[in-house]
Amino acid sequence: MTETPIGLRPKPRAAIERMAPYHPPTSGRVGAMRLDFNENTVGCSPKALERLKQALTGELLATYPEYEAVREKAAAFFGVGADQMTFCDGTDEGIHILIQTYVEAGDEVVMTWPAYPMLRFYAQVAGAEPVLVPYCEPDLAFPLDELLAAIGPKTRAVLVANPNNPTGGAIGLADIERILEKAAGAAVLIDEAYFEFYGVTALDLLPRYPNLFVSRTFSKTYGLAGLRVGCLFSQAENMALVRKGQSPYSVNVLAAACVTAAIEDQEYVRGYVREVLEAREELLAALRRLDIPYWPTEANFVLVHLGDKASRVVEGLAARGIRVRDRGKERVGAVRFTVGTREQTAQLIAAVEELL
Amino acid sequence: MTETPIGLRPKPRAAIERMAPYHPPTSGRVGAMRLDFNENTVGCSPKALERLKQALTGELLATYPEYEAVREKAAAFFGVGADQMTFCDGTDEGIHILIQTYVEAGDEVVMTWPAYPMLRFYAQVAGAEPVLVPYCEPDLAFPLDELLAAIGPKTRAVLVANPNNPTGGAIGLADIERILEKAAGAAVLIDEAYFEFYGVTALDLLPRYPNLFVSRTFSKTYGLAGLRVGCLFSQAENMALVRKGQSPYSVNVLAAACVTAAIEDQEYVRGYVREVLEAREELLAALRRLDIPYWPTEANFVLVHLGDKASRVVEGLAARGIRVRDRGKERVGAVRFTVGTREQTAQLIAAVEELL
Numbered sequence: 001m002t003e004t005p006i007g008l009r010p011k012p013r014a015a016i017e018r019m020a021p022y023h024p025p026t027s028g029r030v031g032a033m034r035l036d037f038n039e040n041t042v043g044c045s046p047k048a049l050e051r052l053k054q055a056l057t058g059e060l061l062a063t064y065p066e067y068e069a070v071r072e073k074a075a076a077f078f079g080v081g082a083d084q085m086t087f088c089d090g091t092d093e094g095i096h097i098l099i100q101t102y103v104e105a106g107d108e109v110v111m112t113w114p115a116y117p118m119l120r121f122y123a124q125v126a127g128a129e130p131v132l133v134p135y136c137e138p139d140l141a142f143p144l145d146e147l148l149a150a151i152g153p154k155t156r157a158v159l160v161a162n163p164n165n166p167t168g169g170a171i172g173l174a175d176i177e178r179i180l181e182k183a184a185g186a187a188v189l190i191d192e193a194y195f196e197f198y199g200v201t202a203l204d205l206l207p208r209y210p211n212l213f214v215s216r217t218f219s220k221t222y223g224l225a226g227l228r229v230g231c232l233f234s235q236a237e238n239m240a241l242v243r244k245g246q247s248p249y250s251v252n253v254l255a256a257a258c259v260t261a262a263i264e265d266q267e268y269v270r271g272y273v274r275e276v277l278e279a280r281e282e283l284l285a286a287l288r289r290l291d292i293p294y295w296p297t298e299a300n301f302v303l304v305h306l307g308d309k310a311s312r313v314v315e316g317l318a319a320r321g322i323r324v325r326d327r328g329k330e331r332v333g334a335v336r337f338t339v340g341t342r343e344q345t346a347q348l349i350a351a352v353e354e355l356l
Numbered sequence: 357m358t359e360t361p362i363g364l365r366p367k368p369r370a371a372i373e374r375m376a377p378y379h380p381p382t383s384g385r386v387g388a389m390r391l392d393f394n395e396n397t398v399g400c401s402p403k404a405l406e407r408l409k410q411a412l413t414g415e416l417l418a419t420y421p422e423y424e425a426v427r428e429k430a431a432a433f434f435g436v437g438a439d440q441m442t443f444c445d446g447t448d449e450g451i452h453i454l455i456q457t458y459v460e461a462g463d464e465v466v467m468t469w470p471a472y473p474m475l476r477f478y479a480q481v482a483g484a485e486p487v488l489v490p491y492c493e494p495d496l497a498f499p500l501d502e503l504l505a506a507i508g509p510k511t512r513a514v515l516v517a518n519p520n521n522p523t524g525g526a527i528g529l530a531d532i533e534r535i536l537e538k539a540a541g542a543a544v545l546i547d548e549a550y551f552e553f554y555g556v557t558a559l560d561l562l563p564r565y566p567n568l569f570v571s572r573t574f575s576k577t578y579g580l581a582g583l584r585v586g587c588l589f590s591q592a593e594n595m596a597l598v599r600k601g602q603s604p605y606s607v608n609v610l611a612a613a614c615v616t617a618a619i620e621d622q623e624y625v626r627g628y629v630r631e632v633l634e635a636r637e638e639l640l641a642a643l644r645r646l647d648i649p650y651w652p653t654e655a656n657f658v659l660v661h662l663g664d665k666a667s668r669v670v671e672g673l674a675a676r677g678i679r680v681r682d683r684g685k686e687r688v689g690a691v692r693f694t695v696g697t698r699e700q701t702a703q704l705i706a707a708v709e710e711l712l
Contacts, residue, residue, distance in 0.1 A: 009591075011458075017597070019601070042418070044414050061405065062582065068383050089584075096603070100372070100481060185364035210364065250445055254610055
């Protein structure tokens, strides 16, 4: 007679069993110079922080969140109807609920690669076949023809980050329209996490394409990564379906309390973007001077090729309190530098120079 | 030639198409006496609020959350290993990731009914067959024999809230063990959202049963419903699988910053529970005096039978700034009163008396 354990361990779905765990390195970042996750490196709009502090009461914390008024305001800012968007617990939840709405086990989900890991992650959770279309060599240009060719009758979703992470490149609306047309009947997600640094948005195409979904986040430019809030957009008929499978309270009440203040303070957003774009120019100039190859970027980060010096630089920077992201798994010798302020970038450049 | 729309609208999964939208009534609750969602009615521990305020900086908001240290502390409090739990974006996310780990489309998910709506919701999202076992009439006793009989070879999950909402009743560990044994090889979730008012926990069974999952929330007793944080527990081998499909950042940084302060302030928790249990006695005495039938409860709410007076009472209370929850959809004439403080309960009783 056995005493323990009693009963049988449940068997997971095959899809979960075969996927690899994804645990990004996220401990001990507080206090370091965070040039590893493409967050805003200085903090959100002081007005958003002030709004949050004013709203913060025990009563508010004790109450389930309400989104209606906030969604109305955000929708007006984005130029869509309130029924054409939903707030999400970060873009991650947006990807999750989009895929669970449209993708069955065995379906194909087409995406370029390398890309934001959560795109493949949720395709795997669904038990779908991720079809990974590699960026073009050697310049990591967008593989438009290959992507179009990969879209077939079993394709239920096409996921494109624009600009893409970690490569940094971006495409224009004409290319996006070709994807939307080829993928008619499949859900096409354009993830615009880095939109503010690039300025081209597929939101303008929303009225015309019933298969278009767009995601935005407040984690990057807006400096609210810790609060976990993003938006997913599509035509109202689609959003009604997507929201059917969404928890009614997935975004916390403090995010809801301050996100409109963050949106309203476009002066802060413009100022931060201007600073980052200037710093990016300075970083690119330094990379050229140091003979470090890099790939073109439209976002607040640069993917650089450090070859066999990659781990020495990453570790040396960490020892100096500067965290950057080793992307060697996606591409041997590649490291991603987030671009912060000019001051932070100057420190990064000096440290890299010292290490080489 | 058509100009708009271009392309075809994507077709949702059949599971999403056939489920009904769930939109709990959640607007305009701020400022009202919230006796409708079983939240803490006064606010969280002042120490948790203080901890949150101290942690609150633009730098923290801009940074992706880190959970390691917090999870260690919480696990020690709950008497489990850090690898036996995960924080969730409310219990909703816990249910979601549990079901997506174990349940395929077409599988059976067995639960008592009526229950917390999100239990059926995520079974439906998965495309599973929810097998609803009704509570016994007329006393809404737990249908143990019927539940055991409903567990069959296609059962992949069994979901039981203990105490249950909205009925209020609870079961003991012996009954839970019978369920765990009958459902060997299926995931059994015991949702303990109202644990603090009841005091019996299945966490003690965790080492013995490899098919046991337990969920807890900080939304009810702890007064942090707005922050969206709960926990899911199971043996480490199971949690590693469940976490494979969980976003690495689903819980926001402010919840992570103050949840251990909330846990550490057990004096606050005990005081709030004591107050609610006293208020509940007073409410039950008043219901008997007023000849209003009610069902036995082990939680911070009471399901009462108001029959054809239900909507008059619900609306009359709303007009007096007191929100309660009409459960007529689950049971004709039933209304659920959350139990708050003695003072709030006295106001509720006076208003109900006036309306009858």
